Amino acid sequence: xxxxxxxxxxxxxxxxxxxxxxxxxxxxxxxxxxxxxxxxxxxxxxxxxxxxxxxxxxxxxxxxxxxxxxxxxxxxxxxxxxxxxxxxxxxxxxxxxxxxxxxxxxxxxxxxxxxxxxxxxxxxxxxxxxxxxxxxxxxxxxxxxxxxxxxxxxxxxxxxxxxxxxxxxxxxxxxxxxxxxxxxxxxxxxxxxxxxxxxxxxx
Numbered sequence: 145x146x147x148x149x150x151x152x153x154x155x156x157x158x159x160x161x162x163x164x165x166x167x168x169x170x171x172x173x174x175x176x177x178x179x180x181x182x183x184x185x186x187x188x189x190x191x192x193x194x195x196x197x198x199x200x201x202x203x204x205x206x207x208x209x210x211x212x213x214x215x216x217x218x219x220x221x222x223x224x225x226x227x228x229x230x231x232x233x234x235x236x237x238x239x240x241x242x243x244x245x246x247x248x249x250x251x252x253x254x255x256x257x258x259x260x261x262x263x264x265x266x267x268x269x270x271x272x273x274x275x276x277x278x279x280x281x282x283x284x285x286x287x288x289x290x291x292x293x294x295x296x297x298x299x300x301x302x303x304x305x306x307x308x309x310x311x312x313x314x315x316x317x318x319x320x321x322x323x324x325x326x327x328x329x330x331x332x333x334x335x336x337x338x339x340x341x342x343x344x345x346x347x
Contacts (some may be wrong), residue, residue: 181318184227187220194218195225196320213244213290213320215304216320222310232304234313237297238263244290246344248280253305256280256290262299264291287344312339 145314187237198216217236221228232252238244238261246266263274267288276282282288284305292298295300304310315335318324332346 155276167204176205184229188233189220191235192218193269194220194263194305195318198320198322198324199317202328202332203328211283213238213242217313217317219310219313223307224310228307231304232307233301234265234310235299236299237299238290238292239297240292242292244288245288247289248287248340248342249284249304249309250306250340251284251306252340253284254282254309255303256282257301257303257339259301261292262294264293265289308340310339312336312341315339 159169170246196216199214214236217234219225219232219234220232221231223229256263257276258276258278260276262276263273263278264279265272265280267280267282268286271272273293275303275334280288280290312335315338316332329346336343336346
C-alpha cells in the first residue's frame with residue numbers, strides 16, 4: 145500500500161520541479177529587436193565613397209592643441225550615414241610627418257588599421273612602430289598618440305565600438321565643397337565635449 149503513495153509523491157515533486165524550471169526559462173527576456181536594429185542599412189562602398197569632410201582651420205595653431213592629422217576624412221558607417229547604432233567607421237590618409245595628438249575616448253573602444261606606411265604609436269603604457277597590415281586596439285579612457293614616421297602616406301581605417309567621436313569630427317569640420325572656417329579654442333572644447341573625447345592640453 146505504501147508504494148503507490150511514494151510513487152505519487154515522487155510524481156508530484158517531479159512535476160513541481162519541471163514547472164519551476166519552465167517558469168525560470170520563461171522569465172528570461174527574449175532579445176528585443178530595437179527600432180535602430182531594424183533601420184540600419186546594409187552598405188557596399190568603394191574606397192572613395194562615403195561622407196567626405198574637410199577639417200576646419202585652427203584660429204591660432206600655435207596655442208590650440210588640435211588634432212589635424214589630415215585635411216580630409218571619410219565617414220562611412222554611423223547613425224547619420226546608414227542608421228548604425230553600434231559601430232562607427234571611417235578612413236583618412238596621414239601624410240609623412242602627420243601626427244594625431246594625445247587624446248582619449250570616453251566610452252568607446254577604437255581599432256586603428258594601418259593599411260600602408262609606418263606609424264609610431266603610444267597607447268597606454270605601450271610604444272612601438274606599427275607597419276602596413278598592423279592594427280592598434282585602444283580601450284576607452286586610454287591615451288593614444290600616433291605619428292607617421294614613414295616617407296609614404298598612411299592609409300588609416302578607424303573603427304569605434306559605439307557612436308560618439310564622429311560628432312567631434314563633424315563639429316570640427318565642414319562638408320567637402322564648403323570653404324573650411326576658422327575654429328577657436330572654445331569651439332574645440334565644445335566639439336570635444338559633444339564627441340566624448342579629451343585632448344591633452346585642451347581643458
